Amino acid sequence: MKLKLTLVFLLFCALSLTTTAQVKIGGKKINVGKAVKAATETAKAITLSDADIAKICSEYMEWMDAHNPLTAPDTEYGKRLEKMVGHITEVEGMKVNFGVYEVVDVNAFACGDGSIRICAGLMDVMTDEEVMAVIGHEIGHIVNTDVKDAMKNAYLRSAAVNAAGAFSDTAAKLGDSELGQLADALAGAQFSQKQENAADDYALKFCVQNEIDPYAMSNSLNKLVEMFNSGGEKSSKIQQMFSTHPDSEKRAKRMKEKADQYVANK
Known part of the structure; x- marks a missing residue:
């Protein structure tokens, strides 16, 4: 249930916010800009054609x-x-x-x-x-x-890393290159x-x-x-x-x- 609520919140951010900001949920800072990207990428990964x-x-x-x-x-x-x-x-x-x-x-x-x-x-x-x-x-x-299945899973995993970074004060330390994240995810497949x-x-x-x-x-x-x-x-x-x-x-x-x-x- 907690995971579903988190995804709902991220999707809400993606639909309603367009500026980079930080808010606090449960005492944790959330990078809204990162959350927006994470939510849209995670949703897309689930429905990849x-x-x-x-x-x-x-x-x-x-x-x-x-x-x-x-x-x-x-x-x-x-x-x-x-x-x-x-x-x-x-x-x-x-x-x-x-x-x-x-x-x-x-x-x-x-x-x-x-x-x-x-x-x-x-x-x-x-x-x-x-x-x-x-x-x-x-x-x-x-x-x-x-x-193809491995790529889809790797894409989802790289988006999940992005989502995790949205709930961290050290989010800026995560790499911005999605392809680099894919390479890391595929290396572990x-x-x-x-x-x-x-x-x-x-x-x-x-x-x-x-x-x-x-x-x-x-x-x-x-x-x-x-x-x-x-x-x-x-x-x-x-x-x-x-x-x-x-x-x-x-x-x-x-x-x-x-x-x-x-x-x-x-």
Whole structure:
């Protein structure tokens, strides 16, 4: 009830006030300007349409590409990527685009607008077929709308941070960049085991369609597990992928069984 009353109050502020001011409710100062923004953003997040999410995803990827070292097409990474995915411009009716961030992270991610980004650290430790399996996995998250749902939740979480800031004397310390807040919120996002398994299944399908070894997905996961267990510098580089892609050992075993089944029925 308290949460509902708070939201009602924030919406009231959004509808009836247009100037920045501070009022006191229950002894706490409320930044009305921040509350207005928080209320409207929270309400919008709840009712985001697919078009809204697509627009947010597009703006987010523009921001990410501007804030990360995106490799040029004529570099070693760029040429290797082109060789792997240059023939793929559309997946199940959705336009896709690829890029490599020249960072040491052993990771990859996808966004709801069809953008797939691979970190150079991942390309350094995996074969082309293993990288393609990972790409297929990330495309699976797009096709299954996992990344759109994650973006919507991240947007809501970033708006919620804004709302919390409205009830604080230190509200000014919060960042004003919504895209920066989205980046933070998405960094903490984690897919469910069901979502990961579905994306793995799509990766196998993707590999078969592109004449790639059906064991590539299980091989890539096993390589991550081996690196993680080995310790040292390589182990530290895959912490991020393990934090967002849990149970890699179980997934590797499951995907080997799936590949065995595919080969047996071929």
